[in-house]
Amino acid sequence: MLDSSTIMEQSNLPKIFKALSNEQRLKLFQLIYTNQMEKSVNKDLPCLGGQGGVEKAFTMACEYLNISRSTVSHHMKELVNAGLISTTRNGQSFICKINMEAVKAIQHFLR
Numbered sequence: 841m842l843d844s845s846t847i848m849e850q851s852n853l854p855k856i857f858k859a860l861s862n863e864q865r866l867k868l869f870q871l872i873y874t875n876q877m878e879k880s881v882n883k884d885l886p887c888l889g890g891q892g893g894v895e896k897a898f899t900m901a902c903e904y905l906n907i908s909r910s911t912v913s914h915h916m917k918e919l920v921n922a923g924l925i926s927t928t929r930n931g932q933s934f935i936c937k938i939n940m941e942a943v944k945a946i947q948h949f950l951r
Contacts, residue, residue, distance in 0.1 A: 852923055853949055856942055859922035864905050865915045869924055871904055872936045873943075 860866050901912045916936075919925045924942050928935045 852942070853945060855922045856924060856946060859918050859924060862915070862918070864907060864911070865918055867905055868901055868912070868915050869919055869938075871901065872925060873938050876936075876938050 860869060899909075902909055905912065916925070916927060920927060922942070923939055925939060926937050
């Protein structure tokens with residue numbers, strides 16, 4: 841039997857999968873996720889934000905994905921709207937944090 845939190849998680853899955861169905865957004869999400877996981881293991885990695893927050897300057901994402909700043913901004917907005925990440929502005933950079941509840945919902949669905 842599903843509890844109410846599982847039902848709520850599963851109701852957001854279409855939004856999550858739609859957001860991740862775009863190749864550039866998937867790569868951006870993977871970049872943020874990988875960096876956050878590496879930061880949690882290696883505390884010496886330079887980043888802004890505490891408790892697993894990771895700075896992802898648009899310039900870095902633009903270079904990695906070879907796309908414009910406005911396109912990165914659009915993809916970040918879609919990831920936020922899907923509940924996959926949260927962002928906090930810090931000057932011209934953003935501190936991005938993966939929503940681990942969304943990751944758990946994906947994992948639960950794939951079991």
